[in-house]
Amino acid sequence: MDVVINxxxxxxxxxxxxxxxxSQLELDPRAVVVEHNRKIVRRAGLSDVTVSEGDAxxxxxxxxxx
Amino acid sequence: MTTAVETIxxxxxxxxxRTFQSRLMVGTGKYPDMDTMxxxxxxxxxxxxxxxxxxxxxxxxxxxxVLHFLDPKKIFLLANTAGCYTAADAIRxxxxxxxxxxxxxxxxxxxxxxxxxxxxxxxxxxxxxVLVQEGFxxxxxxxxxxxxxxxxxxxxxxxxxxxxxxxxxxxxxxxxFSVRTIKRRLHVPVIxxxxxxxxxxxxxxxxQGVDGILMNTAIAAAQDPVAMAQAMRLATIAGRAxxxxxxxxxxxxxxxxxxxxxxxx
Numbered sequence: 001m002d003v004v005i006n007x008x009x010x011x012x013x014x015x016x017x018x019x020x021x022x023s024q025l026e027l028d029p030r031a032v033v034v035e036h037n038r039k040i041v042r043r044a045g046l047s048d049v050t051v052s053e054g055d056a057x058x059x060x061x062x063x064x065x066x
Numbered sequence: 067m068t069t070a071v072e073t074i075x076x077x078x079x080x081x082x083x084r085t086f087q088s089r090l091m092v093g094t095g096k097y098p099d100m101d102t103m104x105x106x107x108x109x110x111x112x113x114x115x116x117x118x119x120x121x122x123x124x125x126x127x128x129x130x131x132v133l134h135f136l137d138p139k140k141i142f143l144l145a146n147t148a149g150c151y152t153a154a155d156a157i158r159x160x161x162x163x164x165x166x167x168x169x170x171x172x173x174x175x176x177x178x179x180x181x182x183x184x185x186x187x188x189x190x191x192x193x194x195x196v197l198v199q200e201g202f203x204x205x206x207x208x209x210x211x212x213x214x215x216x217x218x219x220x221x222x223x224x225x226x227x228x229x230x231x232x233x234x235x236x237x238x239x240x241x242x243f244s245v246r247t248i249k250r251r252l253h254v255p256v257i258x259x260x261x262x263x264x265x266x267x268x269x270x271x272x273x274q275g276v277d278g279i280l281m282n283t284a285i286a287a288a289q290d291p292v293a294m295a296q297a298m299r300l301a302t303i304a305g306r307a308x309x310x311x312x313x314x315x316x317x318x319x320x321x322x323x324x325x326x327x328x329x330x331x
Contacts, residue, residue: 040161065282
């Protein structure tokens, strides 16, 4: 199943939750903030949200800035 | 005996209910490497340190987060909305930043022009109103324009941050009069953000009576960022002390410092 993560097309397992997606990408859920189809999903709710074909997922964190 | 430093009577800086001992705030961008950044922040004595919100690198995520190098227990992380050109984008970035779970402060930037990076004050006000409603402590990066600063204060911003000169320009404090006027008229803290190039700029800025100063490039792009961070720490303290001390009046004519009487015939 194809989803768009940070602007890149990625294949994920059908039925995967957002938490599964993070684990597939080897990302620590405590180190990223997740936006799913423009809606922020809290850390505690990541396993409750199932991703669907074509979903837009943004994974952000803090980088150097002024 | 009292030393000069002990005679400075000052109060700590309080923004949105948080108290800070250092009036110098620093950014984390553009450093040659992370070790230099960490040492420069330490040398600056800053407590408030700004960070930006960006996509994780899906290939090399473990190296790119600035939080691998900063201890949020020791410093106060201030997320910015740098790079946002609309109120909607800035609001989106602020919400994402807050979700990281450190605090509800945001350095709000809504940029209006790519060449000058000057703020879009209409978008800034619009975003500030929404974020204040949502409980954010908004520190608004703005022009050195009194009316916008007053509107931002009316909107409930926790601090107003007029620029010294354009971001990353190093041109120093171009309009001391306007910055001084903003400080005189506002009740919330005024933090000058962007444009200082060297220690004398920081000192001159603090001499206007503003509550603090935020800088990034002046330190990060110095030939020796750690040494410049130390210089900026001292200049910020010196400028603040000079402001509190109260400078002598300016005169258009000379006044001798030595007695005019008792001269030889």
